Amino acid sequence: MIIIIQARLGSKRFSEKVLTKIYNKPLIEYMIERLKKNKGIKKIVVSTTNKKKDNKLVNFLKEKKILTFRGDEDNVASRLLETAVKLKAKYFIRISGDSPMIDNKIISIMIKQFKVLKKVDIFTNVFPRIFPKGQSVEIIKTKILKENLKKMSDLEKEHVTQFFYKNSKKFNIKNLSLNKTKNNFKKLKFAIDTKRDLKNLTKKFNKKDFLKFSYLEK
Numbered sequence: 123m124i125i126i127i128q129a130r131l132g133s134k135r136f137s138e139k140v141l142t143k144i145y146n147k148p149l150i151e152y153m154i155e156r157l158k159k160n161k162g163i164k165k166i167v168v169s170t171t172n173k174k175k176d177n178k179l180v181n182f183l184k185e186k187k188i189l190t191f192r193g194d195e196d197n198v199a200s201r202l203l204e205t206a207v208k209l210k211a212k213y214f215i216r217i218s219g220d221s222p223m224i225d226n227k228i229i230s231i232m233i234k235q236f237k238v239l240k241k242v243d244i245f246t247n248v249f250p251r252i253f254p255k256g257q258s259v260e261i262i263k264t265k266i267l268k269e270n271l272k273k274m275s276d277l278e279k280e281h282v283t284q285f286f287y288k289n290s291k292k293f294n295i296k297n298l299s300l301n302k303t304k305n306n307f308k309k310l311k312f313a314i315d316t317k318r319d320l321k322n323l324t325k326k327f328n329k330k331d332f333l334k335f336s337y338l339e340k
Contacts, residue, residue: 123162123163123164123213123214123215123233123261124163124164124165124166124167124206124209124211124213124214124215125157125163125165125166125167125214125215125217125229126167126168126169126202126205126206126214126215126216126217127150127153127154127157127166127167127168127169127217127218127219128168128169128170128198128201128202128216128217128218128219128282129150129168129169129170129179129218129219129220130170130171130173130176130179130195130219131175131176131178131179132171132173132175132176132195133315135315135316136314136315136316136317136319136320138178139220139314139315139320140179140219140220141178141179141182142314142320144222144320144323144324144332145324145329145332148182149219149220149222149314150168150179150183150219150222151186152222152223152332152333153217153219153221153222153224154166154186154188156222156223156224156226157217157224157226157229159226160226160229160230162229162230162233162234163215163229165189165209166188166189167188167189167190167191167205167209168183168188168189168190168191168219169190169191169192169193169201169202169205170190170191170192171192171193171194171195171201172192172193172194172195173195176192180192191204191205191208193205196276196279196280197276197279197280198279198280198281198282199267199271199274199278199279199280199282200271200279202214202216202262202267202282203264203267203268203271206262206264206267207264207268211264212263212264212265213236213261213262213263213264214261214262214264215229215232215233215259215260215261215262216259216260216261216262216282216283217258217259217260218258218313220256220313220314220315221256221257221258221312221313221314222256222312222314223256223257223312223323223327223332223335223337224256224257224259224312225257225335225336225337225338226336227336227337227338227339228247228253228257228259228298228337228338229259231298231300232245232247232259232261232298233261235298235299236261239296241294242261242263242294242295242296243262243263243266243286243293243294243295244260244261244262244263244266244283244286244293244294244295244296245260245261245295245296245297245298246259246260246261246283246295246296246297246298247259247260247297247298248260248297249287249290249295249297250297252297252298252300253337254310254311254312254313254337255311255312255313256311256312256313256314257312257337258313259298260282260283262282262283266286266293267282270285270286273285312337
């Protein structure tokens with residue numbers, strides 16, 4: 123399975139957040155190191171924008187020998203689609219670059235369940251959401267994204283899967299099935315959207331706990 127991480131440096135709420143260091147290492151590097159340990163992932167690519175301000179991110183990723191693809195800044199759906207097509211991926215896993223504590227176990231379980239599903243368009247853990255932000259994983263069929271791209275509003279193109287969830291009866295969308303999930307996900311947040319999020323995360327997790335963190339084993 124191929125993972126596409128969407129990331130850029132032009133966040134209005136937290137500029138250059140994916141390259142912001144925590145315990146002396148950029149957030150996105152922690153994320154990539156986690157994903158590399160997952161045997162079910164064959165390739166990792168970061169899909170970023172063609173804006174000059176993202177050259178810094180691309181150069182950093184090249185040093186780390188991570189594949190990158192550049193496209194439209196606002197039309198994230200188009201950028202991800204172009205990335206998937208270039209990689210000849212029938213399906214791809216979509217993860218946001220502000221998720222340094224993404225749990226590999228969640229991804230592994232989803233890949234395993236996905237393999238037995240038939241004709242699924244999107245396999246997700248956010249419809250309904252059963253994990254906190256920062257643990258969101260979506261497996262998307264490239265063809266279904268291509269066929270519906272022109273039907274999306276600008277806002278839906280920015281949020282990629284919003285269009286499909288709004289029109290869920292028209293698509294085959296499956297949600298991750300677990301026998302037991304935690305009830306406190308609404309109170310937790312592992313996505314780094316603001317500097318406050320980063321401060322809260324470092325306050326809650328020391329370096330040791332941060333590195334070994336697994337939401338499913340929490």
